[in-house]
């Protein structure tokens with residue numbers, strides 16, 4: 001069914017007729033033209049674009065748990081494209097543009113809300129770094145502006161710009177087109193639209209091994225629900241990408257860390273935009289339910305425990321309380337962790353692997369939600385045509401040997 | 417917060433330490449280092465093991481010495497810590 005105002009109205013008058021299932025729950029077939037490993041936002045978006053742009057509809061997304069149950073459903077949903085290097089800016093802005101029309105394209109409300117992303121400067125280094133980003137962004141045609149502390153306060157009234165705090169706000173960069181979207185809706189919207197085009201979305205199906213032909217090319221995969229033959233496999237498994245690829249015999253330039261977030265009890269609208277501070281490591285926005293959504297940092301060691309250290313969140317909350325003293329007595333409702341796969345240069349890996357027919361889209365680390373549609377779009381191109389889209393060409397695995405890193409780590413050294 | 421057993425100082429809270437990542441990575445010999453692929457492996461490619469992982473740790477706010485640890489990355493529990501230069505202790509039922 002298509003969602004529309006009329007459909008809503010009709011449903012309101014027939015509460016006895018339940019909404020129909022939004023996607024099927026098929027049994028895995030014995031063969032597909034392509035298989036995606038990992039049913040997060042990126043995997044589902046890849047499947048959607050493979051089906052809608054490249055006519056590959058006999059494909060499946062295999063998810064070991066439930067779709068969107070990984071980092072897609074655990075992230076703080078900040079969307080922005082003001083990255084330093086032209087390669088990254090192009091990739092993230094491609095995605096931001098797709099976000100702008102995504103609800104219409106999927107006929108599913110992903111609640112994209114471009115309410116503005118404010119990144120705070122607390123010292124001389126921050127000011128220079130943010131200005132450098134602003135100028136670089138302008139050259140790439142991406143909106144970003146540097147504003148004073150007073151203007152930041154006007155944009156975000158609850159912000160504390162007192163010069164007497166430990167890390168006073170000296171200024172900010174503002175990307176007005178940035179904002180947030182509903183994470184689950186992004187996964188569900190892509191799942192529903194892909195399913196409608198014939199894609200099989202198979203949950204509770206863990207990929208355990210790779211089958212290769214005599215020449216070494218991909219012949220199929222082994223899963224907990226049986227073997228499936230396919231000539232093309234795309235691994236999009238976030239924090240577990242290296243675990244999957246190790247089973248396939250490949251080592252990756254990846255390390256997996258827990259990254260935490262938490263939400264407060266719901267309150268009336270108070271934070272009108274997204275506020276981020278790299279220096280004191282805190283970021284905050286308010287969900288439509290009214291909860292303050294707060295992002296903390298990663299633990300310093302590799303871990304798959306999906307729960308980070310308490311001192312990491314405590315540190316972020318201290319920073320939040322200094323920037324927003326009025327939140328000091330708010331209660332936090334939930335705290336959780338997701339396992340993020342981090343590359344040495346903090347840029348993703350999207351492309352081919354040394355194994356013919358095996359593709360990877362991983363390394364999104366702490367900041368890939370914003371890239372969900374763009375990543376799926378360029379990765380689908382790569383898998384369908386066997387060659388990267390111009391936007392993801394610089395993000396191949398080869399860059400670690402050639403030395404052409406896209407070092408956003410040095411540029412910002414920050415999460416999300 | 418983890419409690420970490422420094423081989424020199426004993427058990428101390430995690431905030432006194434810095435994790436230095438995977439241990440026992442050897443730099444390629446000068447002849448091999450001319451080949452980009454083996455140098456990339458040395459610089460960037462990691463085991464990222466889900467299970468027992470050998471690591472470097474630095475007791476930065478303590479004795480300031482480096483040491484190694486074996487830690488299960490699924491539970492974060494330390495199985496052993498040992499000094500630099502020592503071989504990793506054998507653990508029952510684990511392969512590092």
Ligand SMILES: Cc1cc2nc3c(=O)[nH]c(=O)nc-3n(C[C@H](O)[C@H](O)[C@H](O)COP(=O)(O)OP(=O)(O)OC[C@H]3O[C@@H](n4cnc5c(N)ncnc54)[C@H](O)[C@@H]3O)c2cc1C
Nearest residue numbers: 038040041042064070071072075076078207338368369370
């Ligand atoms: C706390 C937190 C806050 C964040 N905040 C932001 C933010 O504000 N903005 C932003 O842009 N990004 C943010 N991120 C990062 C963002 O969440 C991720 O980069 C992005 O969601 C990754 O999407 P994905 O689809 O690749 O991964 P996931 O959603 O994790 O999907 C991967 C899927 O693969 C499945 N899988 C793994 N192994 C197998 C297997 N063997 N077989 C089958 N399936 C398997 C997993 O179950 C999982 O569902 C944050 C992350 C966290 C944890």
Ligand SMILES: [Zn+2]
Nearest residue numbers: 422425475479
């Ligand atoms: Zn010590």
